[in-house]
Every structure is written in structure tokens, then in C-alpha cells.
Amino acid sequence: MANMAYDTPEMDAGARLKAARLRPTRQRLELARLLFREHDRHVTAESLAEEGARMGVKVSLATVYNTLHQFKAAGLLRQVVVDASRTYFDTNVGDHQHFFVENEGLLIDIPGEEISVSGVPNPPQGLTIDSVDVVVRVKRN
């Protein structure tokens, strides 16, 4: 297959890790399989560790934390800051934003084509924009 994108959803865990220059250890492979099995997943370290446990994946919590951060650094995951008490990671690294359901800790994607932010001023001297994150906080009626 010529011209495969750097990171596609169809890519298997091994290829993903290779593309990210991460050693394909058993733990990373198994976590990658869990994470990218489905599109647009939102996980926390705890939720992923739990899921792993349920699926019979033997990984320590420390490794889950390490792996999430490495995947993030490699561009395989995006970190989403919505809650002061937990960190979420999103398997969708493309342009998009989120609804966040308060009191439930639930994230829902908003496609990047739908939403748009305009009028962002130039940042003060010496600063460069890294990302523009929108969180639409919603509540259950």
C-alpha cells in the first residue's frame, strides 16, 4: 500500500507505534489496540487501566500514565482539559472541539467543520499560539 498516511484509523497497533518511533512492547501494543479499536474515544488513565483489566490486559497504572503521555507526545492522542480533577485523552487528533457534560464527566465531539472561532487577537509579544480549544459546557436537564 503506497502513500499510507502517517496515522490512519485502520493502521494496526504495530504500525502505529513504528510510525511514532515507540518500541512495540506488549503493553504499548495492547493499549494501542484498545485505544484505536474504535474512533473518537475519550479516556482517562483510570478508565483505560480499568478497561485493560477487564479485557485481560496486564499493565500497571504507572505504565498507563506513561503510555498516554508518550502517545500524546507522539501525536497519537490529544489531551483535553475540561475538568480540574482528571485528565482526558482523545483518540481523535484532528480539528474538532467538545461538549462536556458536567457532573457526568462525559465528552462529546463537535466536528471542526461545524464550529469556528474568530477574532482571536494576536498573542502578546513573545508568545505563539499553540491551539485554540473550545469547551461547550452542558448540563442534563
Added chain:
Amino acid sequence: MANMAYDTPEMDAGARLKAARLRPTRQRLELARLLFREHDRHVTAESLAEEGARMGVKVSLATVYNTLHQFKAAGLLRQVVVDASRTYFDTNVGDHQHFFVENEGLLIDIPGEEISVSGVPNPPQGLTIDSVDVVVRVKRN
């Protein structure tokens, strides 16, 4: 002075607490004075406690936390979620957004008139929008 707004920057600490129906205890008064002395302040519980200590205000950390949350509940402060590890409070409760300088924990206001978000889809059935928060993450060059 007729027609004073519910919450103006000129308002003294006592009036502010009265308007918010919070008992004017020494601690609340002193913290309110620190907080609203200047416009558009961004504090964390720790930073405010530290500032209090420096200014000779005797308040426990627990009270700082309590007070910040009560002020928030009363609409005197807005909570800003930008960092997974600390909670910030903003004395500007009007419509505006933020630059967040990563690695420095520094918040900078973006006036609400400058920035705007469009195309926010209707939230899924049963959910109502609470707020639309924009964080422009920036890095020092």
C-alpha cells in the same frame, strides 16, 4: 448613588458580600478586599492564600477554598479550567476568554467583544448549554 449595579469593581468588600448574601466575616472581607482590589485578577487557592499571608491576612487554606467556591457560587468569581492540576478563579465574571501560557501557568484575558465562537451545534437531546469557554494556548518563543 442610585442604580448601582449588582456587582461593580468600585463596590467595597462589605457591600459586595451583602449583595451576595454572604456573612461579612473578617476572613471573607479581607479576601474580598485582596481579590477585588484590582480588576481582572487570576488566582489559585494557593496563590491567594500566599498573598494573604504576605499581606498579614490570617486565614486558613480551608477557608480560602471555601471562600473561593462560595464567591463563585454567588457569581462574584468565575472558575477557569485550563490546567489539569490547578483551579484558577477570575475576578472578571463578564463575557471574555483567555490566553493560557503553558509552563508558566499565566492567564491573560481576551475581551469578549474581540473573540467569537460560531457554529456551536445544538447539544444532544436533554442537554442545555451552560457556557462556551475558549482557551487559546500559547507558548513563550
Added chain:
DNA sequence: ACGCAAATTGGAACAATTCTAATCTATGAG
């Protein structure tokens, strides 16, 4: 001035995350 609900407090408890030092493993060299 009294009485009581509300507020404050120090310290214990907690939850999420990071650190540490020991052990294990993927990988490239020979």
C-alpha cells in the same frame, strides 16, 4: 447579653498523578 446557626480551623483523608529504584525486555552489534 444570649443562643444558635453559620463560619473557621488544623489536621486527617483523599484522589489523581508522578517518582523511584529494582527488574525486565527489545534491539542492534558481533
Added chain:
DNA sequence: CTCATAGATTAGAATTGTTCCAATTTGCGT
């Protein structure tokens, strides 16, 4: 293929920000 080694994993300790708790203090209406 075998080895040496840098890199990865691990359990558990440590750290950090925050909340909880039970005892004491305080604001305020009567």
C-alpha cells in the same frame, strides 16, 4: 544466534491539590 545495554515496566512510596471532619469561634437576631 547471543549478548550487552538502553529503554520500558513495575509496585509501591511520595507529592500535590483539594476536600472532609469535628471542635471551636463568631455574627446577628431577639
